[in-house]
Amino acid sequence: MKRIVFCGFRGTGKTEVGKIVARQTGLPFLDTDSLIEQKTGRSIPDIFHEDGEERFRAVEREVIAALPKTDAIISTGGGVVIDPANMEYLRRDSVVFVLHADLDTIADRLAQKPRPPLTGLPLREEIAELLDRRRQHYQAAADFCIDTTETTPEAAAVQVITTLQHGVIPQKNRVPCISFFKSGRIPPRCMDRLTKILSDNPPDPLTRLMGVAGYPCAHSKGPYLFNALFSHYGLDYHYTWFEDPELDEILSVARHLDVKGLSVTIPFKQDIIGLIDEVDEHAAQQIGAVNTVIFSCGVATGYNTDWIGVRKPLVELKGAKAVLLGAGGAAAGAAFALTDLDMDVTILNRTPAKAEELAQRFGCKWGELSDFDAIHPDVVVNSTPLGMKPDDRSPLRDDQLHRDMTVFDLVYTPPVTPLIEAAQRAGCRTITGTEMFIGQAREQFYLFFGIDVPAERMRSYLP
Ligand code: NAP
DSSP: OOEEEEEEOTTSSHHHHHHHHHHHHTOOEEEHHHHHHHHHTSOHHHHHHHHOHHHHHHHHHHHHHTSOSSSOEEEOOTTGGGOHHHHHHHHTTEEEEEEEOOHHHHHHHHTTSOOOOSSSSOHHHHHHHHHHHHHHHHHHHOSEEEEOTTOOHHHHHHHHHHHHHHOSSOHHHHHHHHHHHHTTTOOHHHHHHHHHHTSSSOSOTTOEEEEEEESSOTTOOHHHHHHHHHHHHTOOEEEEEEEOSOHHHHHHHHHHTTOSEEEEOTTOTTGGGGGSSEEOTTTHHHHTOOOEEEEETTEEEEEOOHHHHHHGGGGGGTTOEEEEEOOSHHHHHHHHHHHHTTOEEEEEOSSHHHHHHHHHHHTOEEEOGGGGGGTOOSEEEEOSOTTSSTTOOOSSOGGGOOTTOEEEEOOOSSSSOHHHHHHHHTTOEEEOHHHHHHHHHHHHHHHHHSOOOOHHHHHHTOO
């Protein structure tokens, strides 16, 4: 048995279901809202009225940090999921069930109950607003989801206990999926581990799978990084390579195995958009590419985190004059990031028509690579693959680099490219593709699990 945590909006049944599961398993039951009331000697609505939400969240964080690490059934307040520190404590060596229900059901269940003032809106609008705001956080929190809209607490408890006994991967799907992975190029030691997880008699039926989807993607170091992070944070997950020329086949296997999420790489970042239920409208839709898919509560949602990996290291250069070299998939995320930082951006590409097309989407200027000399940028971002091959030259001549420039090369294998070497010689500030990789992977981990990994930890686990 493990520590079992229930998260979800108020009125989804966390306390009732939790108490039944506690009775049936013989484990102690703890409710974080009751613990907060005991600790402060006041009711939750009173704490909100008198001290405000910020103070309430601080006490809630203290209560969660002090929860027993041993087996117990824990029911949590509806808003715990928004704080990454809470998710780090709650997820460690635990199984998190997110309970959900439709808006009308929640509104009916909450109509008669006292409630803390969270938005000042009427009940139904408040629920809709908060569900929308917390949606991504509940997705991240969930190891398993249970819809309680038309279910009694007793029936939901049966689903919990059945999941704890058998996991979510249907028995009939386990062994047949092994052949899919065998046709990829998974290193033998990793394949052995995966075969055990997928066997008829797995050592731990609760282990969930995730992975990188691409073709080719056997070179991806993602599995080593993510598996190291899973050990660090006590998460019962295994991350592997989903390498196949057919994206449909990858998604079919992912659904048969009820994976929690996929990182998506070449050549599928665009194609996957048509095959999932929802695409984040802030970035992924505008960029036109998805590199992260989360399967949660029956919905597959796509996000783009590549642009965050470009934006973060450049955040102090808001409004600068930038040149973006290249106009492919990575360039679209970079163009979104640079324009989000209000930079004056010119996209230069070997095929100028592609630069023009991308520039029109993001309101940038465009040109050929030879136009560089007329621009005198503060920032240069290389999104061409030049530098990846051992005999590649730098995309810029030495005399085009000046000490007051920031040069960001998105290429991350090798970590120091001919462009970065030349920029260092010229005295420029340099940012390597590793920084982008770390930035996008941190955001991806946050979307998958709600945990904020410090950049240094991410760096220390890079293979
Ligand atoms: P892509 O879609 O194939 O686009 C490549 C771009 O580079 C195109 O604009 C292409 O120009 C240009 N190009 C290719 N070869 C060239 C050459 N010899 N000379 C001049 N221009 C050339 O590739 P992508 O997905 O955007 O990836 C580009 C790079 O970003 C890769 O090296 C990849 O490793 C890196 N990347 C890094 C991260 C990270 O986390 N650090 C993440 C994603 C990507 P045409 O239009 O003329 O073909």
